[in-house]
Amino acid sequence: MNRTEEFQELRPLLFSIAYRLLSSVSEAEDAVQETWLRWNASPGRPASAKAFLSAVVTRISIDVLRSARVRREEYVGPWFPEPLLADPYQDPERSAELADSLSMAALLLLERLSPLERAVFVLREVFGFGFPDVASAVGRSEAACRQLVVRARRHMDAGRPRFEADRREREALAGRFFDALKEGDVDGLRELLAADVHMAGDGGGKTPQLATRILGAENVARVLSVLVPPFVRIGGVVEPREVNGQPGAVIRDRDGKVLNALALDILDGRIQTIRTVINPEKLRHMGPVADVWAVVREADQAAP
Incomplete structure (x- = not known):
């Protein structure tokens, strides 16, 4: 599989990560496009394209999120995420869990987290990345990431939305x-x-x-x-x-x-x-x- 094919195969996952971090379809698409440009320009081939690309899109999204938080504080009236009609990344075994993490209620709850907490929580708790990959993506030690997950989970559990199971x-x-x-x-x-x-x-x-x-x-x-x-x-x-x-x-x-x-x-x-x-x-x-x-x-x- 060549680089373009690898990227296209992972593109739905990258968008899903970026959207959950940014709550914006347009900004998530821009983050994925920037990830493609960096992937195309990177020398050599990483051992895991998934880990490499997920780390890149996470770092880009964290930078965007930090600037977006200021704009959201100045927003007129209630601020909600950009509506998403379908998540391109679907894992049949985890479809219900992924759908709940995509809900407006969950995304609004994620807004309460710091950008780093949000990134670590999304990578670890939503998409199941191991702590070595999470640590690499956010540029922190595994121990620090474990602490970030604990704090983020505490915030999320306190207000986690519940929906009808059926x-x-x-x-x-x-x-x-x-x-x-x-x-x-x-x-x-x-x-x-x-x-x-x-x-x-x-x-x-x-x-x-x-x-x-x-x-x-x-x-x-x-x-x-x-x-x-x-x-x-x-x-x-x-x-x-x-x-x-x-x-x-x-x-x-x-x-x-x-x-x-x-x-x-x-x-x-x-x-x-x-x-x-x-x-x-x-x-x-x-x-x-x-x-x-x-x-x-x-x-x-x-x-x-």
Whole structure:
């Protein structure tokens, strides 16, 4: 196998590592591209292409993450990861675990870690790298990496998201939710929401925005029942999809342009959290983006 073939075979894994470190599709793709350039320019052949390339993409991602943290502190409104519709790296034996580590809840929890803690945790706890490879990737001793993992695991375990174990049950509940959503069925929506459900939207100050957070089943059900049906009447589409490994949907205008991505956290047979990403800069990797302001104006005119 030549160098190009080796890289292409490992590319899905490299992207998956970078995305979990950066929570950004575009930045993860850039990190993988930079890894390719360094791989192409490196002399000789390492004993393990996987270890070498994983170390390179991790170091690049750590550097990006350090600068990104400042930008996120200045972000307008709630900050959520860029939605990911499918993880290109799939290990059938660990698919559920990998999906949970991809969820928005898990990625937001990773934001609490330092860049080094985050890198060590992702490499060791998510992808199962040995400590020698982890230490090489982050430029620390194995003993230091073990300490970093312990600290990171403590932070993650304190707030680790839990989801329904049965994927089919989650998908069935999500299907009922989206049917009720399109029909504006307040009672149907309320029945599927946890009493203390909360909904939040990431618009980055660039779009019409819901309240920073809407709390409680009654409030969330009524807001959704008012907002969505007029949008459907003007040709909008609610397209159920898996978003970041969890039930969700892509919201499109009548021309198929992306308006919004929505992810659900489901536990104990109820929807606990609804996160929506409407910032157009975080949706461009999914295709052409809709003019949100124009859609809102038209939907307002279609409202009863």
